[in-house]
Amino acid sequence: MKDKIRIGCGAGFSGDRLEPAEVLVKEGRLDYLVLECLAERTIALAQKAKMKDPSSGYDPLLERRIRSLLPLIPDKKVRLITNMGAANPLAAADRIIQIAKETNTRIQVAVVTGDDVLDHLEPGLLTLETGQPLKAIGKLISANAYMGTEGILEALQTEASIILTGRVADPSLFLAPMMHEFLWRADDFSLLGKGTVTGHLLECAGQLTGGYFADPLKKPVPGMAKLGHPFADVYPDGKTVLGKVPGTGGMLNLQTVKEQLLYEVVNPHEYYTPDVIADFTSVRLKQLGPDRVEVMGGSGKSKPSSLKVSVGYPAFYLGEGEITYAGENAAGRARLAAEIVSERLSGLVQNLRVDLIGLGSVHGTAFRHAAEPYEIRLRIAGKTETQDLARRIGEEVEALYTNGPAGGGGVRKNINEVIGIVSVLMPRDQIVPKVELKST
């Protein structure tokens, strides 16, 4: 058994930068690289793409990420674990094999499926958000269960250097290699809790190393343009030391780690994953040196008997239009513009929202009673049932050019089909991971 393993996180969301993962593999002396690329809504969008083209439905950046990493992986003996399979992990694996053949790289890919439960979803299941049954929603686009480490653990038993999944709970992508290397048992909840703390800290990549932290006044971060992504040295007893590649930008200290530890945590005593209900309140941190933080403590008790399933459905069309007013009485003219557009759309669009950007549009208030800003951007947004009606909203904002208040400029309009997400619980024995191997 190794006395420690190093796991890096090269991407923390679908649109994340490509370079940090390359740097981690080239210079980070990693054992494992994880790319976490799947947000709640991403999989529903991917499912829609798959309906149109059965060979698509995986992460849009998969090809670029794989092309940049493939030449590095066989050499460095790094195993890659990623959820870039999204709604179609098998097609994603085929694409990776194809790219490997083109570049004369020998590679084996293990594909974990089983998260897609759309075909055997009980319509009577009640959503966690509203308590209403799924059948009340109508047409569904996708249903993916958050799987735990089981499938990845099976995949790690093979020779595959790339492990590709669909929906897996983010911390489980990191916990699986720890369990695999250190032979942690699936019912050793104390160790699984510690590993889950580490996985949770790593899963948003740059958010641990100064990304989404910087404020030039109070929290200056060096080298933001070359922000490096983090890695963790994990020991068999669950202790972890976080670090990043020397020479990369960003910073890793108690402040950045605390912010990320509490990020998106709704109950620090009980952080639910499919593998363990982890306790974050016993976590202790120690700065060991520049960009090196030790994580101790953390624990867990039992695992949930049911798994969360994210269900996507077509919610509405979003129509938006924006226009800027500046100078004396800018806010007055923006308000008049909003009244005009609202009157022109009355009876056509319910749920019209008006934002005066610069005057408390995001917090409902501005918290300060200073003078009005010099310029105001007016945004009008609405929910509609059809694309045509959604388009009308931007068109009416555009029409303000010649049919609205004085001096409006810089119109932008946008329409978007919005997918809503609700959650249901399914007994975990109904969700069975399956592993398939593909080779060049």
Next chain:
Amino acid sequence: MKLYDIAHSRAGDKGDTLTLSLIPYEEKDFDWLCKTVTVEKVKEHLKDTVRGEIIRYALPNISSLLFVCHHALSGGVTTSLGLDAHGKTMSSALLEMEI
């Protein structure tokens, strides 16, 4: 003085729930923050956005507070019409609090 002067914060989201950490720059300020930044104060401060219950967790091991705010994201990230559907900017709203 504002919270901004002595503490930092990160916002997170889960459905219609908003999470806000509150972390003093100096760990010695933690007890004072616990006494000063009560649930009632945060409720009043964020009354224009948070419609539901607010729960405060204290994590003395890392000298940090966590506020979990329910019904705070106009019905949830995926179907909100707001510009900042995730409530990402709400950390800055919390730090605007005068203390």
